[in-house]
Amino acid sequence: MRANTDWFRDARWGVFVHYLADFASNTDVPDIGVDDWNRRVDGFDVRGLADQLEACGAGYFFITIGQNSGFYLSPNATYDAIVGHEPSRCSRRDLVADLAAELTPRGIRMMVYFTACAPALDRQAIERLKCTPPNDARKIGFHPELYAYQEGVDDRLTEFQGFWEQVVREWSLRWGTHCSGWWIDGCYNADVMYRHSEAPNFASFAAALKAGNPDSLVAFNPGVMVPVISHTEHEDYTAGEISDAFPAPSMYGRRRLGRYVDGAQYHILTYLGEGWGQGDPRFPDEFVIGYTRLVNAHEGVITWDTATTREGLITPRCLDQLKALGRATR
Numbered sequence: 001m002r003a004n005t006d007w008f009r010d011a012r013w014g015v016f017v018h019y020l021a022d023f024a025s026n027t028d029v030p031d032i033g034v035d036d037w038n039r040r041v042d043g044f045d046v047r048g049l050a051d052q053l054e055a056c057g058a059g060y061f062f063i064t065i066g067q068n069s070g071f072y073l074s075p076n077a078t079y080d081a082i083v084g085h086e087p088s089r090c091s092r093r094d095l096v097a098d099l100a101a102e103l104t105p106r107g108i109r110m111m112v113y114f115t116a117c118a119p120a121l122d123r124q125a126i127e128r129l130k131c132t133p134p135n136d137a138r139k140i141g142f143h144p145e146l147y148a149y150q151e152g153v154d155d156r157l158t159e160f161q162g163f164w165e166q167v168v169r170e171w172s173l174r175w176g177t178h179c180s181g182w183w184i185d186g187c188y189n190a191d192v193m194y195r196h197s198e199a200p201n202f203a204s205f206a207a208a209l210k211a212g213n214p215d216s217l218v219a220f221n222p223g224v225m226v227p228v229i230s231h232t233e234h235e236d237y238t239a240g241e242i243s244d245a246f247p248a249p250s251m252y253g254r255r256r257l258g259r260y261v262d263g264a265q266y267h268i269l270t271y272l273g274e275g276w277g278q279g280d281p282r283f284p285d286e287f288v289i290g291y292t293r294l295v296n297a298h299e300g301v302i303t304w305d306t307a308t309t310r311e312g313l314i315t316p317r318c319l320d321q322l323k324a325l326g327r328a329t330r
Helices: 008-009 033-043 046-056 078-083 095-106 122-126 158-178 200-210 285-297 316-329
Strands: 011-016 060-064 109-115 180-187 216-222 265-270 302-305
Touching: 008 302, 011 046, 011 109, 011 285, 011 316, 033 122, 046 316, 060 180, 060 265, 060 316, 078 122, 078 158, 095 109, 095 158, 109 285, 158 200, 180 200, 200 216, 285 316, 302 316
Parallel strands: 011 060, 011 302, 060 109, 109 180, 180 216, 265 302
Antiparallel strands: none
């Protein structure tokens, strides 16, 4: 029942941007207000970024809807009704919709990043969404000292998962075919939360993500892992998060590359800079070009995360490297 990934394979590589109220994987409560967040999102240069992506030959583009802070770059009435922040921490502007409207006519597919759990640094959101695990909270990236346990919450976070599926369903239905894929972070405690025959589970989560576009591609991230694995039969491509170890073919068979991993399209996500969404390129152009070619030669796909300015534009040195990649591979 997996979606067709031919277009993804044929795209070969794309670009990922962490556009957040704080920074990627932040563990401190951010000092930002709603007005400032809306000014940032309103100031995002959609056309300028689209020009950059077209110039470097990106086949698709990922952007984060949000992460730990609880500030999101698209409105969501379902989320607001449950969480109750006044004013909302979801932006007024639907940045995903605006990006899709600019990118789609250029032949660049729109994809999004979202998390498997509530924003880890927003206490009100955590508690009202009932995302307060009674045990092993740190297994899913939570800090027990930042929230109060809510009575009746089970290990599976059953009530939370129902809320979360409603939240992503609203976005999926609104964006429809303008959203070609989801990358879901933080699916670390899968045996407890998702590997069940009855909902909520991986199947129900994937169905909510695909509510507006059944052909949308979905990946569930188990964390940094080499060799790359498929986390569930209900994902269409591998999340493939890697950091410092880069999978390559091996005569011993431990790191074989190919189009599929247990039926899921082989895909890797890593960063050009010094960290996720930060810094100048850590590799010479020759490495980025050569490794992209290696993955593509085995019918795999690779996504390169890049640093951006406050206005959402790719920083100059990262852009130069992506343009060099485009000249070598397009």
